[in-house]
Amino acid sequence: MSERLLEVESLQVSFVTDEGTVQAVDEVSFALGSGEVLAIVGESGCGKSVTAMTLMGLTRLPNARCSGSAKLRGEELLTAPERRMREIRGGEIAMIFQDPMSALNPVQRVGDQIVEQIRAHEEIAKGPALARAIAAMDRVGIPRAAERARAFPHEFSGGMRQRVMIAMALSSSPSLLIADEPTTALDVTIQAQILHEIGRLRAETNAGVILVTHDLGVVADIADRIVVMYAGRIVEQGSLDELFYDPQHPYTWGLLGSIARVDRERPPRLPTIAGQPPSLVSPPRGCHFRPRCPHEFARCTEVPPLESRLAEAPEHRDRCWLSPQEKRAKRVVDGQIGLAGGTTVVA
Amino acid sequence: MRRFVVRRLAAAVGVLFVISVLTFLIFQTIPNGDPALRIGGRLATAQEIAQIRHEWGFDRPIYVQYFRTMEKIFNGTVVSYTQGVNVLDQIRHGLPATLSLAVGAGFIWLMLGILFGVITAIKAGRFADRALTVLAFIGVSSPPFFLGALVIYYLGYKAGVVPLGGYVPLGQDPAQWFSHLIAPWLVLSVLFIGIYSRVLRSTLLDTLGEDYVRTARAKGISERRVLARHVLRNSLIPIISLWGLDFAQIIGGGAILTESVFSLHGVGQFAAESIGRLDLPPILVVTMLTAFAVVLLSAVVDILYAVLDPRIRLSG
Ligand SMILES: Nc1ncnc2c1ncn2[C@@H]1O[C@H](COP(=O)(O)OP(=O)(O)OP(=O)(O)O)[C@@H](O)[C@H]1O
Numbered sequence: 113m114s115e116r117l118l119e120v121e122s123l124q125v126s127f128v129t130d131e132g133t134v135q136a137v138d139e140v141s142f143a144l145g146s147g148e149v150l151a152i153v154g155e156s157g158c159g160k161s162v163t164a165m166t167l168m169g170l171t172r173l174p175n176a177r178c179s180g181s182a183k184l185r186g187e188e189l190l191t192a193p194e195r196r197m198r199e200i201r202g203g204e205i206a207m208i209f210q211d212p213m214s215a216l217n218p219v220q221r222v223g224d225q226i227v228e229q230i231r232a233h234e235e236i237a238k239g240p241a242l243a244r245a246i247a248a249m250d251r252v253g254i255p256r257a258a259e260r261a262r263a264f265p266h267e268f269s270g271g272m273r274q275r276v277m278i279a280m281a282l283s284s285s286p287s288l289l290i291a292d293e294p295t296t297a298l299d300v301t302i303q304a305q306i307l308h309e310i311g312r313l314r315a316e317t318n319a320g321v322i323l324v325t326h327d328l329g330v331v332a333d334i335a336d337r338i339v340v341m342y343a344g345r346i347v348e349q350g351s352l353d354e355l356f357y358d359p360q361h362p363y364t365w366g367l368l369g370s371i372a373r374v375d376r377e378r379p380p381r382l383p384t385i386a387g388q389p390p391s392l393v394s395p396p397r398g399c400h401f402r403p404r405c406p407h408e409f410a411r412c413t414e415v416p417p418l419e420s421r422l423a424e425a426p427e428h429r430d431r432c433w434l435s436p437q438e439k440r441a442k443r444v445v446d447g448q449i450g451l452a453g454g455t456t457v458v459a
Numbered sequence: 460m461r462r463f464v465v466r467r468l469a470a471a472v473g474v475l476f477v478i479s480v481l482t483f484l485i486f487q488t489i490p491n492g493d494p495a496l497r498i499g500g501r502l503a504t505a506q507e508i509a510q511i512r513h514e515w516g517f518d519r520p521i522y523v524q525y526f527r528t529m530e531k532i533f534n535g536t537v538v539s540y541t542q543g544v545n546v547l548d549q550i551r552h553g554l555p556a557t558l559s560l561a562v563g564a565g566f567i568w569l570m571l572g573i574l575f576g577v578i579t580a581i582k583a584g585r586f587a588d589r590a591l592t593v594l595a596f597i598g599v600s601s602p603p604f605f606l607g608a609l610v611i612y613y614l615g616y617k618a619g620v621v622p623l624g625g626y627v628p629l630g631q632d633p634a635q636w637f638s639h640l641i642a643p644w645l646v647l648s649v650l651f652i653g654i655y656s657r658v659l660r661s662t663l664l665d666t667l668g669e670d671y672v673r674t675a676r677a678k679g680i681s682e683r684r685v686l687a688r689h690v691l692r693n694s695l696i697p698i699i700s701l702w703g704l705d706f707a708q709i710i711g712g713g714a715i716l717t718e719s720v721f722s723l724h725g726v727g728q729f730a731a732e733s734i735g736r737l738d739l740p741p742i743l744v745v746t747m748l749t750a751f752a753v754v755l756l757s758a759v760v761d762i763l764y765a766v767l768d769p770r771i772r773l774s775g
C-alpha cells in the first residue's frame with residue numbers, strides 16, 4: 113500500500129427509528145492508499161451507502177449514532193467540526209451517486225451545477241470557474257462540452273449524466289473519490305465506459321477510490337482490494353486475487369457463484385443466494401449470515417472475529433468459524449466456486 | 460410562444476362563453492329570479508309587470524335575451540336591473556380598491572406563507588413546527604368576516620390604531636391608503652398563509668429527500684445555500700400556480716367577505732350586494748371578470764413554470 117490515505121477503525125453507525133435501533137454499520141475497519149481502488153460489495157441494505165455517507169459527514173442526523181474512527185491523512189472525520197467537514201466534502205472527498213437521473217438538480221444548467229461545486233472551495237470568479245467546469249466535462253468524454261454546459265440534465269442520457277457527476281467530483285481534484293454504485297442504473301456498455309473513466313482518473317490524479325457496488329463482477333477489472341459486507345458487518349476483505357481465487361466466507365462464495373463470467377460458458381440460469389438478508393433492528397445472534405448458510409454449525413451462534421485465518425495471507429481477513437481446509441472443500445459446487453443450496457434465476 | 464398566446468386566447472373566449480351561458484341559465488331557474496318583479500318593485504300591478512317585461516325584452520326567447528345582454532356588456536351599456544346604474548362604471552369604480560387589496564394581500568400571504576412553510580419544514584416535528592401548525596389550522600378555520608369583525612372592534616374601535624373601514628385611493632393619499640388597507644390585507648392573508656405554509660411544508664419535506672439535494676450537500680456548500688438554491692427554489696414551483704389562481708380570484712371580486720367587512724366598496728362588495736338583490740347583469744359581469752382573471756393568470760403561471768422548470772414546454 114502506498115501512502116495511507118484513509119483509515120477506518122471499528123466504525124459503527126446506528127439510527128434510532130420507530131421500529132427500533134438500526135445497526136446499519138457494525139465494526140467496520142479498512143484502509144485505503146492513494147491511487148488505490150477499494151471495492152465495497154454486498155447486497156442491498158447491508159450498509160454500504162451509510163459507510164460511504166458517514167465518511168462525507170452526511171449521516172450527522174439527529175437520530176444517528178456514530179462511533180469508532182475514520183481518518184483522512186490522519187485527520188479524524190467523525191468528530192471534525194461541520195465547518196471543516198464542508199471543506200472536506202466536495203474538496204478532499206468527492207462522491208458520485210447511484211442514480212444519475214435524479215442526482216442532478218433538474219432545473220439548473222449542468223455547467224452551473226459544476227461551477228457551484230468549484231466555487232464552494234475556491235475564491236474564483238464565475239467565468240474562469242465555468243471554463244474549468246467545461247474542461248472537466250471535456251476530460252470525462254462529454255462531446256461539445258462548452259455547448260453542453262448550458263444544457264439541463266434532462267437533455268443528457270443516463271451515461272452522460274453520470275459523466276457530468278464524475279466531472280463535478282473531479283473539478284476540485286479530490287484525494288478520495290467515493291463512487292456509490294455509479295453504474296447500477298446504466299446499461300452494460302455504458303457501465304464499462306464509466307468504470308473505465310473512473311479507472312483512468314485514478315491513474316491520472318492518484319486519488320484513492322472507494323467503489324461501492326452490489327455486483328462483484330463489476331469490480332473484477334478495476335478494484336485492487338475488496339471489502340465484502342453483509343448486514344452491516346465486513347464478512348471478508350482482501351486483495352482482488354485473494355477474494356476471487358481463495359474466498360473464505362460462504363457469503364462471498366454465493367456472490368462469486370452468481371456472477372455471469374465471460375471466461376466461462378454462460379449458464380442458462382444464474383444462481384442466487386437463497387433467502388433474504390436479516391433485519392438490522394434485530395439481527396440473528398452470532399454470525400449474521402447463519403440463517404442463510406448451508407454450512408452452519410453450533411459455533412456460529414458466537415460472533416466470529418474479523419481476522420486472518422491464513423498464515424500465508426495476513427491481510428486476507430474473514431468472519432467465518434470454518435477452518436480453511438473445510439472452506440476449500442465446501443466452496444466447490446459443480447466444479448466451480450459457489451454456495452450450495454442456492455436458487456437459480458434466469459440471467 | 461405565439462401559438463401559446465393564440466391558444467390561450469381561444470381558451471379564454473371559450474371559458475367566458477360557457478361561464479356566461481351557465482350564469483344566465485342559473486338565473487332562469489332560481490326562484491324569484493324574474494327580473495321584471497325586481498324592477499317593478501313590490502307595489503307593481505300585473506299590467507305594469509307585463510309592460511316592464513316587454514320593454515326590457517324579458518318576453519323574448521332566452522337566446523335573444525342572452526345575446527342582447529352580451530352585446531350590452533361588450534359595448535359598455537349594460538345596466539343593473541335594480542339600481543339602474545351602468546355596471547361597467549361600477550366595476551371600474553370598485554377595481555382600484557380590489558386591486559389594492561389583492562396586490563397587498565397577495566404579497567403578504569405569499570411571503571409569510573413561504574416563511575412559515577420553510578420554518579415548519581426545517582424544524583419538522585419540533586416546537587416551532589408544532590406551534591405554527593396549530594396557528595395554521597386556526598388561520599385556515601377563521602372566516603374573514605369573524606376575524607375582520609374582531610380586528611375592527613379591538614384594533615379599530617377600542618384601540619383606534621386602524622380605521623373602521625373604507626378605502627382611500629392611492630393617488631389621493633398614500634399613507635391613508637396604506638392605513639385603510641393594512642387590516643384587510645392581514646385578515647384576507649390569514650387563511651392563505653395557513654394553506655400555503657402547509658402545502659409548502661410538505662413539498663419542502665419531499666424535496667429534502669431528493670437525490671439532488673444530497674448531491675448539493677456533498678459539494679460542501681453551506682446548508683443555507685442548499686436550502687435556498689436547491690430545496691426552496693424547486694419547491695416554490697407548485698406554490699406559484701396556487702398563488703396565481705387565488706390572486707385571480709381576488710381580482711375578480713372573490714374577497715367578498717373581506718371587502719364587505721371593511722367596506723372597501725370594491726368589486727367583491729359590489730358582487731355581494733348584487734347577489735343580495737338577485738341582480739343578473741352585475742353578477743354576470745363579475746363572474747366573467749373572475750373567469751377572465753383566472754384564465755389570464757393561469758397563462759402567466761404557465762409561462763413562469765416554463766421559466767422555472769426547463770423540463771416544461773409551453774403548450775396550449
Ligand atoms: N437515515 C436513516 N435512518 C434510518 N435508517 C437508515 C437511514 N439511512 C440508512 N438506513 C438504514 O441503514 C441500512 C443500510 O442502508 P444502506 O443505504 O447503507 O444500504 P446499501 O448497502 O447502500 O444498500 P443499497 O444497495 O440498496 O444502496 C438500511 O437498512 C437502511 O434502511
Ligand SMILES: [Mg+2]
Nearest residue numbers: 160161162292
Ligand atoms: Mg446504497
